[in-house]
Amino acid sequence: MHKEIRFSHADLMSVESPGRYTGGEKNQIIKADVLAQLNERGECDAVRTAFCFPDVYEIGMSNLALQILYKVLNSEDYTSCERAFSPWHDMDALMRRKAIPLHTLETGSPLSEFDVVAFSIGYEMAFTNVLQMLDLGGIPLLAKDRTEKDPIVVCGGPVAYNIEPMADFFDAVFMGEGEELDLEFIREIKKYKDAGKPDRKALLRQAAGIDGVYVPSLYQPEYKNGRFNGIKPLDNAPAVIHKRIIKDLDSVIFPDAPVVPNNNIVHDRAYLELFRGCIRGCRFCQAGYIYRPVREKSVETLCRQGIAIEHNTGYDELGILSLSTSDYTGLRELTDSLLAAYEGRHTSLSLPSLRIDNFALDLMEKVSQTRKTGLTFAPEAGTQRLRDVINKGICEEDIMSALKIAFAGGWSTVKLYFMLGLPTETMEDVKGIADLAHKIEDLYYDTFREMGIKPRRPEITVSTSMFIPKPFTPFQWEAQNTREMFMEKQTYLKSLIRSRNIRYIWHDLETSVWEGILARGDRRLCPVILEGYKAGSIFDAWDDNFDYERWMSILVSHGLTREMFTDGIEAGAPLAWDHIDIGVRRDFLLRERELAYKEVITPNCREKCSGCGAQCYKAGLCYETR
Amino acid sequence: MRQDERSYLMTTQQHQTQYICRTLFSRKGAISYIGHLDLMKVIERAVRRAELPILYTQGYNPRPMMVFALPLGVGINTCGDYVDVAMSVPVPAEEFLEKVRPQLPDGLEFIHAINLDEPKNSIMSVVSCASYRLEARGITRPLLKLFAMDEIKIEKKSKKKMVDTDIRPLMIKPLVTDSEDVIELLVYAGSTQNLRCDVLLNALCLHTGYDRDDADNCIVTRTALYGGEYPDIVGIENLV
Numbered sequence: 001m002h003k004e005i006r007f008s009h010a011d012l013m014s015v016e017s018p019g020r021y022t023g024g025e026k027n028q029i030i031k032a033d034v035l036a037q038l039n040e041r042g043e044c045d046a047v048r049t050a051f052c053f054p055d056v057y058e059i060g061m062s063n064l065a066l067q068i069l070y071k072v073l074n075s076e077d078y079t080s081c082e083r084a085f086s087p088w089h090d091m092d093a094l095m096r097r098k099a100i101p102l103h104t105l106e107t108g109s110p111l112s113e114f115d116v117v118a119f120s121i122g123y124e125m126a127f128t129n130v131l132q133m134l135d136l137g138g139i140p141l142l143a144k145d146r147t148e149k150d151p152i153v154v155c156g157g158p159v160a161y162n163i164e165p166m167a168d169f170f171d172a173v174f175m176g177e178g179e180e181l182d183l184e185f186i187r188e189i190k191k192y193k194d195a196g197k198p199d200r201k202a203l204l205r206q207a208a209g210i211d212g213v214y215v216p217s218l219y220q221p222e223y224k225n226g227r228f229n230g231i232k233p234l235d236n237a238p239a240v241i242h243k244r245i246i247k248d249l250d251s252v253i254f255p256d257a258p259v260v261p262n263n264n265i266v267h268d269r270a271y272l273e274l275f276r277g278c279i280r281g282c283r284f285c286q287a288g289y290i291y292r293p294v295r296e297k298s299v300e301t302l303c304r305q306g307i308a309i310e311h312n313t314g315y316d317e318l319g320i321l322s323l324s325t326s327d328y329t330g331l332r333e334l335t336d337s338l339l340a341a342y343e344g345r346h347t348s349l350s351l352p353s354l355r356i357d358n359f360a361l362d363l364m365e366k367v368s369q370t371r372k373t374g375l376t377f378a379p380e381a382g383t384q385r386l387r388d389v390i391n392k393g394i395c396e397e398d399i400m401s402a403l404k405i406a407f408a409g410g411w412s413t414v415k416l417y418f419m420l421g422l423p424t425e426t427m428e429d430v431k432g433i434a435d436l437a438h439k440i441e442d443l444y445y446d447t448f449r450e451m452g453i454k455p456r457r458p459e460i461t462v463s464t465s466m467f468i469p470k471p472f473t474p475f476q477w478e479a480q481n482t483r484e485m486f487m488e489k490q491t492y493l494k495s496l497i498r499s500r501n502i503r504y505i506w507h508d509l510e511t512s513v514w515e516g517i518l519a520r521g522d523r524r525l526c527p528v529i530l531e532g533y534k535a536g537s538i539f540d541a542w543d544d545n546f547d548y549e550r551w552m553s554i555l556v557s558h559g560l561t562r563e564m565f566t567d568g569i570e571a572g573a574p575l576a577w578d579h580i581d582i583g584v585r586r587d588f589l590l591r592e593r594e595l596a597y598k599e600v601i602t603p604n605c606r607e608k609c610s611g612c613g614a615q616c617y618k619a620g621l622c623y624e625t626r
Numbered sequence: 627m628r629q630d631e632r633s634y635l636m637t638t639q640q641h642q643t644q645y646i647c648r649t650l651f652s653r654k655g656a657i658s659y660i661g662h663l664d665l666m667k668v669i670e671r672a673v674r675r676a677e678l679p680i681l682y683t684q685g686y687n688p689r690p691m692m693v694f695a696l697p698l699g700v701g702i703n704t705c706g707d708y709v710d711v712a713m714s715v716p717v718p719a720e721e722f723l724e725k726v727r728p729q730l731p732d733g734l735e736f737i738h739a740i741n742l743d744e745p746k747n748s749i750m751s752v753v754s755c756a757s758y759r760l761e762a763r764g765i766t767r768p769l770l771k772l773f774a775m776d777e778i779k780i781e782k783k784s785k786k787k788m789v790d791t792d793i794r795p796l797m798i799k800p801l802v803t804d805s806e807d808v809i810e811l812l813v814y815a816g817s818t819q820n821l822r823c824d825v826l827l828n829a830l831c832l833h834t835g836y837d838r839d840d841a842d843n844c845i846v847t848r849t850a851l852y853g854g855e856y857p858d859i860v861g862i863e864n865l866v
Contacts, residue, residue, distance in 0.1 A: 005655065005656060008843060009701065009842075009843050009844075009845060010839065010842035010843045012659055012701065013700075013701050013842060014842070018659040018700065018701070019656075019659045019660040019661075019664065019700075021659075022655075022656035022657075022659050023656055023732075024655065024656030024657060024731055024732035024733055025731055025732075026671070026672070026675075026729070026730075026731040028732075260671060260731075262656070262657060262660050262664060262668050262731060263660045263661075263664045264663070264664055264667070311675065311677070312675065313671065313675070314670070314671030314672060314673070314674035314675040314729070315671065316674070316689075345674070346682050346688040346689075
């Protein structure tokens with residue numbers, strides 16, 4: 001018998017935020033026929049997928065990909081999808097103590113009962129939580145140990161583009177956008193299930209024929225002198241796996257009735273996705289390359305979906321999502337239409353990733369029912385030289401003129417995001433960060449002096465994170481700064497910030513170093529991650545749980561070093577992700593790297609096509625302008 | 627001051643006419659494991675989904691105007707709680723129920739509603755007592771033993787140190803029971819004096835030796851809310 005809540009009352013009352021383990025939210029999907037079959041014979045005809053998010057409920061439920069694929073995987077009569085999240089430390093301990101398997105919210109079925117267990121992984125630091133969920137779910141951690149009785153374990157998400165450090169744990173990995181690909185894969189599983197699950201290996205060989213599906217066990221890596229030296233397909237597996245995209249975002253399925261959590265989650269609002277991809281091409285930004293080509297949804301589609309979502313969820317805030325909201329061609333028309341539709345319902349729009357100009361400030365004033373919150377800028381680097389290196393198409397005058405308008409309009413809180421450790425960075429560039437912050441402070445007081453008003457104190461926050469070279473960017477060959485170098489730059493910057501109006505906060509150094517190792521890692525890291533998990537590492541993204549020294553000692557005990565993964569890579573050397581094709585070509589990335597060294601800006605996709613290779617998809621911006 | 631209390635005061639000060647739907651609701655199962663603020667949001671969103679002419683609070687952050695009789699703690703079920711939902715134009719109680727019911731998540735039910743125009747007192751200010759049903763193995767006898775005591779001291783954390791308080795004056799009386807494992811009782815509730823059931827269960831373990839595991843598994847359901855001064859108490863649906 002399948003029941004909703006597998007925990008006793010006392011179990012739930014003994015943990016933090018029990019609401020995250022109970023499900024029962026508005027718009028959750030439980031297919032009546034599937035449930036009836038399960039209760040009758042413990043089995044069903046549809047392919048059952050447990051959609052797993054390797055972090056807590058409150059973070060997973062804020063993820064749009066989860067809401068989209070949950071709907072996709074419940075959209076056909078041969079599919080059924082339920083959700084599971086990482087239990088927090090307290091519940092993890094309780095489940096181990098009482099031998100309660102990790103189960104889905106919808107029917108309380110243990111993960112081991114599903115045909116497919118699918119992970120959406122957004123960041124490397126969630127790797128150990130994947131193992132936690134498999135372990136608690138009663139599924140063998142290593143793909144090679146699984147039998148016909150075990151679920152097929154798959155994953156997707158931005159991290160999938162270099163999944164090598166986790167390759168031993170997944171049966172199949174999906175490259176790119178899942179709306180079509182996931183269903184093609186499930187249809188293959190349906191045939192396999194109908195046939196009585198005869199041969200797992202044969203199924204995976206078959207699945208490897210689906211465009212965008214990567215079956216790690218069908219590839220054999222080689223190493224030479226402590227370096228990755230290429231990967232070979234076995235059994236006639238495709239030599240290259242191509243990223244999948246959705247060509248027409250207007251006609252693809254979109255969750256206009258997403259699940260509405262009962263308890264407060266991290267981003268507690270409805271979401272609307274304006275477009276995928278980004279025209280900007282900042283050279284450090286992986287998202288800017290892997291999501292190419294830029295594809296917009298039409299204003300009509302977005303209005304229809306925006307109205308439906310607000311009606312179906314009851315949320316009083318709609319988040320407008322994209323990598324760079326100001327670059328959406330119909331932004332003014334869209335916001336005007338939505339605000340008109342929400343008239344009298346007190347629904348506000350939240351617009352992150354706006355480029356601040358007159359229009360943006362005006363818009364922010366209009367859309368937000370609340371007080372003037374802070375303004376956020378991401379100059380990323382302190383000097384114009386370094387901003388040109390990273391192709392951040394923003395100059396000091398842009399920031400200053402926007403801020404002058406903002407200060408005059410009553411804003412007094414500014415957050416500035418920077419990165420330390422960018423390629424070619426010198427101490428002069430680090431100093432530039434402090435200089436910029438002080439100039440902004442001066443601008444604040446000057447603006448008020450001109451207006452003849454005595455201002456209140458401004459709040460300027462400078463935040464630095466550490467640059468991590470990511471695969472599929474022009475900086476994928478760069479060396480990452482060491483912990484000591486980061487420390488030196490941080491301390492130097494701290495010493496330069498003298499004003500009490502400026503606050504300096506920084507991202508944890510050690511997690512960044514570890515993330516850098518994972519980001520460009522290869523399969524030699526699989527046993528390291530496994531051992532780290534067994535030693536107790538989970539929720540590595542949460543600083544208090546992260547144990548740097550332990551990770552380093554495990555790494556060394558496997559005959560590996562930090563330098564193997566964070567040093568610079570020769571341009572000609574094989575990369576652990578060379579067998580994945582995202583459309584953007586290697587020679588383009590190399591060209592961009594050269595331009596970076598020459599401090600030359602590359603125009604954005606709308607100004608001029610730079611021939612990155614993404615036009616091979618014959619979709620979106622590349623296609624329209626051709 | 628509670629969030630709903632503050633918004634109630636703000637809105638009444640603006641002299642807006644409020645057409646109240648005073649609603650009796652119940653909750654059990656999944657939805658019982660969220661706190662009061664989360665439950666407010668859940669009901670707020672359900673009412674918004676129902677597309678009713680809701681009255682919004684004034685100020686920077688307008689919210690649907692709703693007042694709860696008494697907050698519900700995490701893990702507490704109810705079949706006797708009330709919420710006043712304010713409309714800007716009259717909406718018949720039947721229509722209100724018909725529209726909101728399909729919008730409620732699992733485990734939450736709107737049982738009954740009545741129309742009230744311009745109540746003189748806010749619903750939260752009239753609550754004085756509440757009845758609870760406790761379901762746990764063998765709980766009846768020890769609980770009756772507790773009622774037989776003159777004084778029930780428990781340690782309570784004040785600002786800095788632990789202080790002894792007597793909870794006996796907050797317990798009014800046990801209500802009829804014919805089971806060893808289920809008992810209903812009447813206690814003081816509201817903003818002036820209030821007895822929480824987790825405190826009562828702690829006292830039960832401390833003073834009668836009742837089993838801790840059984841207490842932890844005790845299902846607590848609030849069954850009714852009353853106004854007036856004991857023994858002259860009346861159900862709060864009638865107090866306006």
